[in-house]
Every structure is written in C-alpha cells, then in structure tokens.
Amino acid sequence: MRLGKKAVVAGVAALALALSACGSGGSSGSGGDGNGDGAGQGSTELLADYNPQPRDKVKDGGTVTLPITEVSAQQNTFQADGSAYTNQLWTWYNPQMMFFSPEGEWSFNKDYLSDVKDEEKDGNTVITYTINPKAKWNDGSPITWETFKTTWETNNGKNSKYIASSTDGYSQIKSVTKGADDKQAVVTFDGPWAWWQGLFNLVLNPHVDNPDVYNKGYLNKMHPEWGAGPYTIDNVDFKTGIVNFKQNPKWWGDKGKLDKLTFKQMEDTASINAFKNGEIDQTGVATKDRLAQVKDMPDTTIHRATRLYVGVFELNADRPVLKDAKVRQAIMEGIDRQTVAKIRFNGLDYSEKPPGSLNLLPFQDGYKDSFTEAGYKYDKAAAGKMLDEAGWTKGSDGIREKDGKKLTFELPLTGDDPSIIAQGKAIVSMLKEIGVDMKIKQIASADFSNVFSGGDWDAFLLGFTQSDPFGVAYMCQLYCSSSTSLNKSATADKADDAKIEALWKISDQKEQTEAGMKLEVEIMKKTWGIMPMWNGPSISVTKKGLANLTPEPYSGLDGFGIQPVQNFGWQK
Template sequence: MSESRARAPMGVLAFLLLVSCTGDPAPAPSTPPPVAADAERDVNPQPRERLRDGGLLRFPITALPTEWNPRHPDADADTAAVLAPLAPTHFSLDAAGRVTPDPDFITGLTVENTDRTVVTLDLNDRSLWGDAVPITASDWIATWRAASGQVDGVRLADAAGWERVTEVREGVSPRQVVVTYGALDPDWAEPLIAGPLRGADTGAPDSFAWSGYVDSRYASPFMVTHVDQNQGLVTLERNPLWWGERPKLDTIMFRTVADEALAAAFQNNELDVWETGASTDRLDQSRVAADSVIRSAPGTSGRALQVSRDGALADPAVRRAILMALDRDDLGRPELPDGAKKLRTWSNTLLLPTQPGYVDQARATGLVHDPVRAAKLLDEAGWELESGRRVKDGQPLVVSFLTSPGDELATTELKDVADQLDAVGVVVSAASRDADLTPLTVAVSPFPLAHLPEEAVSAPGASELAGRVAHELDPVRRADQASQLARLLWQEVITVPLYQEPEFVAVRSGLANLGAHSYATTDWEDVGWTS
C-alpha cells in the first residue's frame, strides 16, 4: 500500500468496531494498547502525486496460466503472479500481517462477540464485477459453500479459516454480509481477506475450473486485454469499470521467460521485476543491470530444525543440551550480498521476529547458546565424556541429520551442526530418512495463532493454554498467553528455529510501491514510476 493510502491496523480498528453483547447496552469501545511488531518492507513508498501518469511494468512468468481461478487447486505460481493485479484482496495486510478493510470493497465493519463471533460487512455500493454486475452477499454465500465442502466436486486450494465459519447470509440488503463463526474467533478476518469468488462460477466443478480469462470473474483496477499464446504474453490495461483510484500504470505485461534466461532478460532491460531469492549468483547478476536496485525485507518463512523425541532425544534434558550447544546466530546461514540486512535469528516456535507479540524465548528461558551449560546438562543426564565423546551404558550419543542429494543448504547445515555438537562430545551422522534432526523451511501464516503447530497441543501442559490462545479476544492478553505457550514449547525443544528467511527482489530504480513486501499486500492502483 502506498503512503497516500495508509490505514489503521486491525489490532486497533477491530476493537474500535467490536461490540461485546450482553443484556445491557454495550459501553463505548476503547482503543486497547497496541501489540508491537518490528516489521518492515522495502518497496520505495511514494505518494500518488509523485508518480507519473501512465507507464508499462514488465514481469516474467515461466508459462502462461492454464487455470485462471485463483482458488483452484491447479492454480500455480504463474497463475498467482498474473492474477495478483486482477484479484485484489478485500482486506489489506501490512508488513507484520496486521489487517485492515479495503474501503474500495468494504465501507463498514462490525464485530460482535457473545458466545461466538459475528461479523457484518457493508459492501461498497460501487463495487462491481467485470461485467458491471454488483458484488453482493450472494457471492460471499457461494464462496463459503464452496470453501466448506458443500458443493460436490469443488475444493478451494486455500480455504484457511472457512472451517471455523458456520453461516454466511445476506443482511439488511444484498450489499450487506453477515458471517457467523462457531466460537469466539480473534482471527475472524482470515477467511475474508481474499474476498468472494463470483457466485455463478462456484456451483459446480465445471464452472469452478477456468481455462481462460473472462472479465465477469474479476473485480480490479486492471483487466486482461490480450493473451498471445505464440509469444507467451499476457497484457493487462486499466479497467474502465474500476470505481477506486485510477491506476498510475496504464499497462502491465507478463512474459514467459525460461529460468536460465532471466538474468539476461533483466540485464537487457526486458523486465522490470525479478524475484531473485537469496541466490548469491542471481543477486550478483541483477546488480550488473543498469538502473536497478535490490529490494530486501524479512520474509514470511523461517528456517528450522525439527527435533525427534525418540531414542536418546526422548529426554528433554538432552534436547535442551543440543539446543544450547548450537550457535543459531551462525548456523547454516546463506551467504548474503554486500549491503543486505543481517538475517534475524528466530527464537520463537509460534511467531516470526517481525510479527506482533514476538518474544525472544531463548532469552526469556535462558536456553541460549552456552556450550558449557550444554555439557553440564549432558553430564547430569548420564552422558559421560570419554575420549571426547558422550557415552551412556557403553553407547555413544549419535544424532542423525537428514540430508538429500542436491540440497546444498542442508549440507551446509549438517557441517555446522556437526562441528558445533562435536564441541560438547556429540557425534552427528548424515541420514536419508528417519533422522533425529530434520532441516525444513516453515511458512508462517499472517494468522499464526489460528494455526498452532501440533506440538502446541501435544506437549506436556500445552493443551489448555493453546485453547485459551485460540479464543482470547483481547490482543494484549492473547499475546501474553501466546508467549507463555511459546516459552513452554521452547523448553520442550521440539523445534529449533534458526532464522527468518529474507525476501529479495530486483527492480528498476524508478519503480515505486512495489518490491520486497513481507506480509504486506499491494495496492496495484498505486504502483507506478517516479516522475
């Protein structure tokens, strides 16, 4: 979102609109203390008045979309890229994942909490589908039915949160939607963010699969004006029916480019945006391009080690010793380009460092990198040090680490883990399956407390606390409860988080309001070129 369209975060807004229904009139709502978040994005934010009117923006894709329904299971990354300007969200997210309604689609919002949460949405009277038909409650009802398995043969690829909704109905008019949840739900916005699908296209498997672009299925600042199958091009232009701010760009183009040709295409000024990832080679190649800059921000995933609770690691004391022997500030970190921000060490099994309520649980529990204390824990657990190796009942302490051919990151992590655990007498061996330590990338939802990991319920003493976290409405109390739960999980050492993975995007220097966005959504009408 651009600076000219900044909105209040939902952490405050939801409580300004929240009504606690009792037998007496509800007291005037007050603003709760905000839950802090150390989040950032790198998008060259500029107000609309500083952008020139018009211009072309060019993206690469690997292939033309074959499925044009953004919620169909067959929709892939290319579909998501092309449809991003065509299917804007009805709620906006900031870099920390906090939510606010988009006034282009939602002009009024009420949240009531009695024994369950009921959300009432007032839809913008000007909002239209691409064939000028109004967006109404019937579209929301049809989307809920499809998302909740009520339509035979139809399954949404991303239906997160809809399983908690028990009813969607029309309110006082077709432009009002009433959404009822099965319980008190602090994460009520989750299923509503993307908005509805066109109701007429969700009622059967055949109508749910979209083999091509049809205007009537979308409501956005842009529309597809040309698809060139031979050249591998998709062209988007301004939608004359769009009721919001006029887009600054007049054309967006997606072009098929083979992966091995991306660097040359960007260097030759055939593309304006290239999601390089953290690859040092790609980042170096992007730097060669004239009039370009690398945008970087903390991403929406983290790197971690999953820890087994079998064998020697069934003892929590041994798992804690392993944790304290590891230097997570240095372990397995990818080489970053010069000038890139330092990776953030991740010390919380529930929240990324940039999310609201994050607490460094390593510091909170004292389970930090400390090889001396790690050695003492192993001594106390009966693992004696003999000739530099930990031994118990005649058996050495050997920890296996999962690797697979071609996984360079895991190979680096294996070496670092082996070196660091060797310092306390623990042997590390490579394994192709059923390992004690499994490296993985963990995608973290902008609603992380709505999707607690399995161990948050199964760990000793965690179940009751997890239930309170799931339904607590006060954001400050909920953050405190989540911190208690995260502290318990950190002490159990079921997962060893390492770092928050970075996001890198190479763009032309003059591009504004687009780049490395973390959780933040994009206001496509505000994307453009500086004057």
C-alpha cells in the same frame, strides 16, 4: 501458503502463512542486500522501501516483467497446496477486498465495499459488509453476500473434503447471512473474535462451491472468469512457467497503470542474469554474490526493507530416526544458528539475533524468544549427551548407530545459489560433529511446493511469511494437529488444539497475544519439530523508476502493506 496470514516460501534462504523457498530471491520481493548504507542491523524495527508514489505520478502504460520462483500447480490460494507464489499471482486477477499500510493499519477497498461495520451483539463479534453496487465478477454476475458465504463454508473446516490451507478465523464464524439485500453480508462469530480484520481479504467466487472444484479446479489452471479487478489473465503456460496479465475491460474502478505484466518462473542464477541483460525489471538480491553483480549497475535502484519472514528448519517426526523428540532436540542444539546466519547474510551489511518465535516478528509488540525459553541452546556437548541417552552411540566412522541403523537423513535444498549450498554444507558439518549424518539433495525451485507439500522428506529448510500483523490469530497453522500446510513435522499434539481454541476466546488483542506467546513456549518445549533460524532483510534491485513495489501480500518491500495493484508501474 496461507489465506492471508502465513505462507510458505522456498529454499534455504516465506506468518499469513504461505509456503516459500528459503532461496536468495529469484522472486520479485525476496532477498537481502548489502549496499553499505548503514541500515544493516535488522529485525528490531520495521523498515519499508517500496518507492510509494501517488497515482498521478505514475505513467499510464508500459510493461513490467518479474521473476517468480514457481508457477505453482495449485492456483487456488485457499487450498493447502498453494504457496506464497500462488497468492502472489492470485492477487493480480482476483478481488483485493482490503488493504494494509506498511505498519499494518487496515482499510477496506471502496471498489468492492462501501461500508464495513463491526459491533458486539449478545457476546458475539458481528461484522456487516456492504458491497459496492458496481462490484461484479468477470463473468458478469454480481458480487453478493454469497461470496462471503462461499469463502466461509469452504474454509471453516466443517467439511474435511475441502483441503484448506488454514481454517483460522473462519472456524470461529457461526453464520454468514444476507443483510438488507444481496449486496450485504452479515458475519457472526461464535463469541468474540479479536482478529476479524484478517479475514475476507481475499474471497472465492461462488462457483467454487464444492470440494472437487476447490481442490482440483485450479490445478494447472486459472479462472479469469471467476476473478475481478484491474487486471485479468491474458495467457498462462504452466510448462514454461509464464503468466501474462492485461488490462481488464470489465473493471469499474481506477485502471491499472500497466498495459501488461508478466511473471516468469526462474531459478536464482537465471533471474540475476536476466536482470543484468534487461529481460526482467526486478529481482531479489539476498546474497553477497547476487548483490555484487548489480550494485554498480546504472539506472537501477536497490531497495532494502524488513522481511516479514521466519526461516525455519523442520524435522519430520514420521521418519523412524527422527521419531524421538530428544533426538530432534539434540539435532537442533547441534546447529549454530548464528554461524549459519553469518553465511546467509555474508556481504549484506546485516546482522541479527536469531529469532525465537513463529508467532511474532522481533519488531512487533509482545514478541519474546519462545525458543530459548523452551530450552534451546547451541551446545554440542549437551546434544551429544542427549543422543547417548537416547541410545544412539558413535560407530567407528563417527556416525551414531542404534539397532543396526545409522543416524542419517536427507535435506533437500531449493535453488542453485551458492549461498544456499554453503548454508546447507555448514549444517552438514555441524551435525557431523555430534555424530549425525545429514546428506544434501538438490532440487529445482519449481519443485519446491510439490516436494514439501508431498511430505516425502526428512528435513526441510524453508520459510513462513506473514501478510498481516495478527500473528497469534494463526497459531493453528503452526501448531494444531489438523494443520496441513506449514507444520509438516508430524509433532503437533491434539491436546494443544483445544488450548489454541480457548486462547481465541480472549477478546483483547494484547491479552490474547501474551497468552499465545506463553503457549508457544509450552508447545516448543515438547515438540522440537520446527526451529526458527533467521528473519533477514528483504532486498531487491529494480530498474530505476519502478514505483509502488510489491503491492501483493508476501512479496517483501512494504512491510505489512497490501496496496492497490493498479498503482504499480513506472514513475513519471
């Protein structure tokens, strides 16, 4: 659910941040697999496995059909109710301004930009974007400096009527002005900004220049006329959750390799059956059951990669029984993350040490276990003592009570995969041992964004997925009191907003990261709103020969890679 930083993903099983379910992997890049290849010990180094092929090795023509967890109602990827799935679809018919290698090396897309220059002027970071003279929107209007201005003005937080998923980075910009002509944008930050390469990777059409269009113009609607790129929308059906893309005749760059690309909204069970029946060309196989069904299929390939993901358990402090930070801490310390992870990764030939940061992934430079430093430990006795001290005493049924109320709350689970249900039941059992009654409520994958974004829940298992390596740049998405998309635990402290703001004034990336990790420990120690649960592998099965997989952000097999969508297709 993020501008291109962290995003939210669904289920039990997606920092850019984007919302995503924690499920097993009905979408193209989710999952975990265990085909016994010995690459199972994860999270300490980056592994990409996406069948990279040069364009001349990819066939011209053909079709691909992919599953997607949801075709979100909100199709503006910048808006707070968008998800990782919103971003996935957006990328296929809107400008890809920048690319990243799997390792996170940045470059600009020459189809849209002919030059990008960064410099320091009077203590400010200044970036000059020179736009390709050929670049234009599908409605025929040129892509100009005003595209950058619109993207900045709608996402910088100055007008609260724009309900942005994140203002990180854009809030640090002082001005966006016209350069030598309309085809040049000059972006001036207010002081140094170490992470400028994470901004303007996606941009908004200048038609999206008022809050009504920004917030509501993409509700159950896509705007191909405001897009640009090798592909455009052929048709979309929000009721059935089907989106078809076709070649864009107005595109000036290398043509897309495919004649047609289709996304179909599917539950986990439906997607694995559809793959086995030849109805779709790729699906995630993140659980033992899913992997077992496909690992011996002929003419298929199983891909295993590092997932840029932190699965989390959020508690809603707005709920009366969860308002006390000590109660939230006790609940978290009553959950054995290692046992839940073993259930999650059962049959996948994979294990990992539970993650301890929402800022960085374990293989990144500067990573440390902030959650443990903040005081977390799995300790049922200590958890019970904390609940005693908070005034919650066990009743005759073993469930704690206070002022006549039971310590009970509800956890929605997304999707129908057996592994998801098993993980939820394990947590229920663990919490019952310390006198906490957690009940499971099953919800459809298609309802994930609406339920989570709506905030009508007590606890939630979901995930944050990253689109680039600049983790500390997006701390506000996680810990600021103004955050509206990722951290819905209602635990953010406004005093930390200023601390994060001050952090961003450090010009050196390494120094800023070190300071950010120290601040994360401080925040976790007092809030106890979000518990990191696992990272996990990204494992998908594809029909043999599908190449240049997951070119869009948040999808899973090419690390931090954002690749040209026109190169995705069938290998010759």
